[in-house]
Each structure stands twice: as structure tokens, then as C-alpha cells.
Amino acid sequence: xxxxxxxxxxxxxxxxxxxxxxxxxxxxxxxxxxxxxxxxxxxxxxxxxxxxxxxxxxxxxxxxxxxxxxxxxxxxxxxxxxxxxxxxxxxxxxxxxxxxxxxxxxxxxxxxxxxxxxxxxxxxxxxxxxxxxxxxxxxxxxxxxxxxxxxxxxxxxxxxxxxxxxxxxxxxxxxxxxxxxxxxxxxxxxxxxxxxxxxxxxxxxxxxxxxxxxxxxxxxxxxxxxxxxxxxxx
Ligand code: PGA
Numbered sequence: 402x403x404x405x406x407x408x409x410x411x412x413x414x415x416x417x418x419x420x421x422x423x424x425x426x427x428x429x430x431x432x433x434x435x436x437x438x439x440x441x442x443x444x445x446x447x448x449x450x451x452x453x454x455x456x457x458x459x460x461x462x463x464x465x466x467x468x469x470x471x472x473x474x475x476x477x478x479x480x481x482x483x484x485x486x487x488x489x490x491x492x493x494x495x496x497x498x499x500x501x502x503x504x505x506x507x508x509x510x511x512x513x514x515x516x517x518x519x520x521x522x523x524x525x526x527x528x529x530x531x532x533x534x535x536x537x538x539x540x541x542x543x544x545x546x547x548x549x550x551x552x553x554x555x556x557x558x559x560x561x562x563x564x565x566x567x568x569x570x571x572x573x574x575x576x577x578x579x580x581x582x583x584x585x586x587x588x589x590x591x592x593x594x595x596x597x598x599x600x601x602x603x604x605x606x607x608x609x610x611x612x613x614x615x616x617x618x619x620x621x622x623x624x625x626x627x628x629x630x631x632x633x634x635x
Pocket of ligand 1: 407556560562563564593612613614
């Protein structure tokens with residue numbers, strides 16, 4: 402399974418280094434694919450079981466894009482994994498589907514592992530299944546779903562950072578619907594906590610999780626990985 406942590410705008414470079422050390426020490430007997438996405442200033446070369454990815458990059462090698470970074474800066478730390486389409490970037494930063502798709506195309510061409518995020522606002526969820534599917538479908542506009550090296554993270558916007566999650570049936574239903582047109586690994590994200598990790602990972606269509614606030618405590622994140630390991634041994 403893919404167990405991933407999105408630090409968002411939390412943690413310094415030093416804290417991220419300490420986190421990685423502790424995480425690596427716990428992974429000896431784990432078979433999970435573990436990814437962490439620290440803030441840009443905490444990106445660092447890391448040789449170990451954990452893959453360090455970037456939460457963002459401009460789709461350029463290098464150039465005049467004030468405040469952004471490009472592949473040249475990622476290469477310095479051998480970063481080959483990127484989060485694209487997170488709802489905080491779509492909603493707060495204002496990234497359009499066109500921009501998101503352009504990033505996807507660019508980083509796919511570079512061979513990056515992409516965690517591609519999709520998810521609906523509450524108003525869409527409350528409008529019924531057809532509205533939900535149409536909305537999620539539109540987030541695949543101009544996305545090459547045949548690209549080999551990507552996983553999809555389904556993260557309902559109303560579940561992110563709120564402590565509210567869809568029912569297990571709703572999560573499974575949506576993941577199953579995505580599985581019908583894409584055979585990529587499917588992650589769920591949005592208020593994943595220690596106490597709901599097992600039931601979410603147990604869902605038949607769920608191949609992993611993308612964890613925000615609950616990943617900030619390394620011991621909790623380590624526990625989540627252990628839960629994934631215990632499920633696979635069953
Ligand atoms: P959360 O964030 O776990 O804090 O809800 C998830 C995410 O935004 O990836």
C-alpha cells in the first residue's frame with residue numbers, strides 16, 4: 402500500500418530531518434511504500450525507504466517565475482515525486498484544471514511519480530451521485546490516465562482538515578467508480594486519523610492513504626504504517 406504524509410506548511414527543515422530519521426528506523430520490517438511531502442524549504446536528499454516528494458513545482462526546468470521552483474531545484478535533492486492537484490492549491494492558490502493538467506503533462510514527461518489529487522466540495526456531494534461523478538470526471542480533463550507512474554488520491558474537500566469523513570460506504574463507492582476507468586493505485590485522504598486508518602485501508606478499492614494533520618506526529622504516522630502492514634499479513 403502507499404502510505405503518504407502531506408506536511409503542508411508545517412515543519413522546518415530540521416524537524417523534517419528528525420522525522421525522517423525516526424521514520425526510517427521504524428520501517429525495517431515494513432512492506433509499505435512510504436512517501437512524505439514536506440514544505441519546499443525542507444526538501445532534502447534522502448537515501449532510504451521513504452521517498453521525499455514535493456508538494457508543488459512550476460512546470461519548468463528553470464526560468465523567471467518568482468516565488469516558484471522548477472526541476473533544476475528538485476534535481477539538486479534528487480526529488481522525483483510530486484503532488485499535483487491538491488484542493489488547497491486548486492481552491493486557495495487558484496490553480497485551474499488547465500494549469501493542473503499542464504503540470505501533470507510536464508512532470509509525466511520527466512518520469513516523476515505523481516500523486517494526483519481530486520475531490521469535490523460539499524455542495525456537489527449533496528447534489529447526488531451524478532453531480533459528484535461529473536465533477537470528479539472534470540478533474541481528469543486533459544490528464545493522461547494511461548501514464549504509468551501515478552496514483553490517484555481521492556480527497557473530498559469537506560473532509561480535509563475538518564475531522565469529518567465520508568462514510569466508509571461513500572468512500573468505497575467513489576473509489577470503486579474511479580477504478581472503473583483507471584487501474585492506478587487509489588488513495589483516500591481527508592481527516593484520516595489513527596482511529597479510522599484500519600477501516601479505511603480495509604476497503605476493497607483502497608490502496609493507501611494521504612494523511613495531513615495526523616501525519617505531523619511521527620509516532621502516529623508510524624502506527625498507521627504498522628496498521629497497513631498488519632492488514633497485509635492477514
Ligand atoms: P487532513 O489533510 O488529513 O489534515 O484532512 C489531508 C490532505 O489535505 O491531504
